[in-house]
Amino acid sequence: MKRVYVNEEWCLGCHLCEYNCAYANSGLKDMVVALKDKKIFPRIHVDGEDKITFAVSCRHCTDPLCVKSCIAGAIYKQNGVVKIDRSKCVGCLTCVLVCPYGALAPGEDGIMQKCELCLDNSCGLPACVTGCPNRAIVYEERSEAE
Amino acid sequence: MKRYVIAGNGVAAVGCIEGIRSFDREGEITVISEENYPVYSRPLISYLLEGKTDTERMKYRPDCFYEENGCRVFYGRRAVSVNAAKHTVTTDDGNTVPYDNLCVAVGSRPFVPPFEGLDTVENKFSFMALDDALALDAALFESASVLIVGAGLIGLKCAEGIRDRVGSVTVCDLADRVLSSILDADCAAAVQKHLEQNGIYFMLGNTVQRFEGNRAYMKSGVTVDFDFVVLAVGVRANSELVKNAGGEVNRGIIVDDKMKTTLDGVYAAGDCAEGYDASLGARRVIAILPNAYMQGYTAGVNMAGGERAFNNAFPMNSIGFFGLHIMTAGVYDGESFEDRKNGSIRRFFVKDRRLAGFILIGETDRAGICTSLIRERTPLDTVDFDLTKKIASNLIFSQDIRRKKFGGVV
Numbered sequence: 001m002k003r004v005y006v007n008e009e010w011c012l013g014c015h016l017c018e019y020n021c022a023y024a025n026s027g028l029k030d031m032v033v034a035l036k037d038k039k040i041f042p043r044i045h046v047d048g049e050d051k052i053t054f055a056v057s058c059r060h061c062t063d064p065l066c067v068k069s070c071i072a073g074a075i076y077k078q079n080g081v082v083k084i085d086r087s088k089c090v091g092c093l094t095c096v097l098v099c100p101y102g103a104l105a106p107g108e109d110g111i112m113q114k115c116e117l118c119l120d121n122s123c124g125l126p127a128c129v130t131g132c133p134n135r136a137i138v139y140e141e142r143s144e145a146e
Numbered sequence: 147m148k149r150y151v152i153a154g155n156g157v158a159a160v161g162c163i164e165g166i167r168s169f170d171r172e173g174e175i176t177v178i179s180e181e182n183y184p185v186y187s188r189p190l191i192s193y194l195l196e197g198k199t200d201t202e203r204m205k206y207r208p209d210c211f212y213e214e215n216g217c218r219v220f221y222g223r224r225a226v227s228v229n230a231a232k233h234t235v236t237t238d239d240g241n242t243v244p245y246d247n248l249c250v251a252v253g254s255r256p257f258v259p260p261f262e263g264l265d266t267v268e269n270k271f272s273f274m275a276l277d278d279a280l281a282l283d284a285a286l287f288e289s290a291s292v293l294i295v296g297a298g299l300i301g302l303k304c305a306e307g308i309r310d311r312v313g314s315v316t317v318c319d320l321a322d323r324v325l326s327s328i329l330d331a332d333c334a335a336a337v338q339k340h341l342e343q344n345g346i347y348f349m350l351g352n353t354v355q356r357f358e359g360n361r362a363y364m365k366s367g368v369t370v371d372f373d374f375v376v377l378a379v380g381v382r383a384n385s386e387l388v389k390n391a392g393g394e395v396n397r398g399i400i401v402d403d404k405m406k407t408t409l410d411g412v413y414a415a416g417d418c419a420e421g422y423d424a425s426l427g428a429r430r431v432i433a434i435l436p437n438a439y440m441q442g443y444t445a446g447v448n449m450a451g452g453e454r455a456f457n458n459a460f461p462m463n464s465i466g467f468f469g470l471h472i473m474t475a476g477v478y479d480g481e482s483f484e485d486r487k488n489g490s491i492r493r494f495f496v497k498d499r500r501l502a503g504f505i506l507i508g509e510t511d512r513a514g515i516c517t518s519l520i521r522e523r524t525p526l527d528t529v530d531f532d533l534t535k536k537i538a539s540n541l542i543f544s545q546d547i548r549r550k551k552f553g554g555v556v
Contacts (some may be wrong), residue, residue, distance in 0.1 A: 096512070
């Protein structure tokens, strides 16, 4: 299965992935309307500090702790993609407490949202990948890390 | 074809079903469900009263779950005895069901201390199952005074859930602080203050001496008049099924890391089971939902002939009250470190070069990175622990470790 990977040596820390993610998931056609003067709640976050930066989003784990730990049964796996039914989530943040990658954060309403690889939104391909100016974020098939 | 029986129909039972089906698509699964509902999320009952969910959205699995997993469910039936020699379970309607492997996932029940005069109280409620919440939901009215006995997770979530629907909410507890099972004194004081600012009234270090109708006479000498009382003192594991069949029990049903009890072919999982707590280094009941699922899943895999051990269990809680988030994990043992800013508290406990536990109040972003240090028993000299104290970031790991965590399939 294809997943999103980040090459931290190439990450500029520009945060464009966060904006592209927020826009892709806004459901809005106009990027200005979607993002201008708004606090954004992206599903990918640039972690790190001045010299080292790397974007972190859901790893779509083979054996995801968030799915097993969700107290509402809101997180589930479908064809390898870890998804959330936001209507069931009550915002308890147990998934934030168990995700070892620090990849999850709630949306503006306090309800969880997560990377679903842009498969169901208007983008169709991960927006963080297509918009990364330095090609630090890629969408590809890999096996276990060496 | 193997015959599996699961006593109970909560989250541990779902874990067990999914564990079995990860190995055996054919075997026959029978679920004995005391409640007349398909599996639902019990921790959501306070959100139901608050209007943040409903019974439809509280369903833990889709309606097709049992059918898709080839389970037959006996609703409204309770397992009353196990014959370990004959490998049979008898239900309360006298039906005897044979099994090759049995999983006891019957949860816990509210513990109600023998309060004097409790029988004179007409409007008393527990707060554990959906029916408790529905009964309370139907009874509440706008000017009602509610007394909640117990300032633990259940009592306080109930308080939050009903606050906007009643006139007053008073919480009493024999302990001198709120959430005494997961917070130390300082942190409890901070949470209590926040709850008080949101309209919850506390009587701590104090409990009901006796009830007389709608009045409670407190230990301190004061009286509290109420329209409803909610009893949320604590819970007890339902361990009798295994105990009466000759299996070993303590506070809960004793299980090994494969969730096997001491009875042949009998497993146990969830709030009724007492397994190994890796953070404590001893066995204890860890009555939290993630644990119930993982224990159930582990039991299911082993019942179906697979090999799976669950040997890194430890307590953890993520709970919020009126917008304030609290996350805790592990044990509060060893040297402690604290970082406070903007009203947030981050407290870490370090023992034998490893993170033993933590309490985070307010700032909880990416807390799972801290949890992973407990789960993986990561030696703290291999990470930037000074940074961890301030903020949870993957920067605490070396670049090599980050490459492993983020560079491939995990």
